[in-house]
Amino acid sequence: MAQAISTRSLTKQFGRRVVLHGVDFSVEAGSAFGVIGPNGAGKTTTMRCLLDIIRPTSGEVRVLGKDPRAGGPELRRRIGYLPGELFLEGRVTGRTLLAHYQAISGPVAPGRIDGLAERLGLDLDRHTRKLSKGNKQKLGLVQAFMHDPELLVLDEPTSGLDPLVQQEFHAMVREAQHNGQTIFLSSHVLSEVQQTADTVAILRDGRIIAVESVNGLREGAVRRVRFTANGITAHDAGAMLGGVPGVGHVAVLESGGSITLSATVEGAIQPLVRALGTLDLTDLVLEEPDLEESVLKMYSSPAETDQAVPGTAEAAR
Numbered sequence: 149m150a151q152a153i154s155t156r157s158l159t160k161q162f163g164r165r166v167v168l169h170g171v172d173f174s175v176e177a178g179s180a181f182g183v184i185g186p187n188g189a190g191k192t193t194t195m196r197c198l199l200d201i202i203r204p205t206s207g208e209v210r211v212l213g214k215d216p217r218a219g220g221p222e223l224r225r226r227i228g229y230l231p232g233e234l235f236l237e238g239r240v241t242g243r244t245l246l247a248h249y250q251a252i253s254g255p256v257a258p259g260r261i262d263g264l265a266e267r268l269g270l271d272l273d274r275h276t277r278k279l280s281k282g283n284k285q286k287l288g289l290v291q292a293f294m295h296d297p298e299l300l301v302l303d304e305p306t307s308g309l310d311p312l313v314q315q316e317f318h319a320m321v322r323e324a325q326h327n328g329q330t331i332f333l334s335s336h337v338l339s340e341v342q343q344t345a346d347t348v349a350i351l352r353d354g355r356i357i358a359v360e361s362v363n364g365l366r367e368g369a370v371r372r373v374r375f376t377a378n379g380i381t382a383h384d385a386g387a388m389l390g391g392v393p394g395v396g397h398v399a400v401l402e403s404g405g406s407i408t409l410s411a412t413v414e415g416a417i418q419p420l421v422r423a424l425g426t427l428d429l430t431d432l433v434l435e436e437p438d439l440e441e442s443v444l445k446m447y448s449s450p451a452e453t454d455q456a457v458p459g460t461a462e463a464a465r
């Protein structure tokens with residue numbers, strides 16, 4: 149499948165400070181790709197290189213088949229960009245500002261701007277200077293989506309949005325993907341990206357340390373299980389669980405006529421399910437995996453060298 153974005157050995161240096169250390173990744177056309185990483189990891193810098201707002205120190209970048217440096221206004225029109233920090237100045241209304249942005253983005257379908265504003269709950273007739281942080285963000289989103297670009301590059305898109313508006317934004321991303329548009333978005337946290345993206349790249353200290361499908365992350369993640377059973381002692385149930393691959397942290401919560409135990413399970417759940425199938429269960433809770441926990445582990449694990457780790461950008465391509 150065609151690639152909407154690809155970078156090869158992308159490096160960016162500000163003065164003597166290297167911010168991107170040879171970043172390699174590719175985003176398939178029509179996919180939703182999320183990049184997550186802690187503050188200062190290089191997410192915004194990567195996006196700015198894609199938009200030719202700043203120029204790489206070295207390496208190659210391709211966006212919709214073009215070098216952003218040579219793409220000019222024609223390439224810019226094919227992209228919808230939500231910057232991380234919006235500077236909205238002047239005494240203009242949102243509507244006037246968006247009309248101005250159409251000079252950059254190209255034509256917008258009739259009613260499209262009002263439709264998006266209504267979905268997000270944005271009043272277009274208010275002066276932009278008076279808008280709250282969340283409403284400025286909504287204006288930025290309308291600006292990025294309004295011309296139905298082939299590629300959406302969204303820097304922390306849900307920052308400042310309340311949960312209901314976030315849900316609407318997720319629906320907009322799903323619709324865009326359904327229409328064949330490509331979405332590239334960034335966040336600090338996985339929970340946001342996992343709702344919208346198929347693939348997640350983890351960027352830390354200017355290096356991609358992993359690229360995983362959201363489903364892959366889920367399969368490798370740690371879940372908690374809790375169950376109650378009759379006709380077995382806590383000791384025997386604990387011993388049985390202890391022998392199941394991936395199961396750990398077994399704890400007895402209650403012990404009496406029936407026993408209640410909790411444990412964690414990492415990776416495939418089938419061995420655990422088979423083991424539990426041999427018990428006389430009266431209750432069972434298998435929690436959603438805590439993907440955030442798995443990702444935080446990756447954030448804090450010892451720094452990788454320039455080599456990609458298994459299941460990473462190199463392996464995924």
Ligand SMILES: Nc1ncnc2c1ncn2[C@@H]1O[C@H](COP(=O)(O)OP(=O)(O)OP(=O)(O)O)[C@@H](O)[C@H]1O
Pocket residue numbers: 162167185186187188189190191192193194232336
């Ligand atoms: N113009 C610049 N001049 C010097 N340093 C810069 C410049 N732009 C970014 N940096 C530095 O590059 C590093 C990466 O910044 P960047 O904004 O790309 O990170 P980020 O992952 O988007 O972080 P955040 O989540 O906080 O937005 C930071 O240490 C930042 O201070």
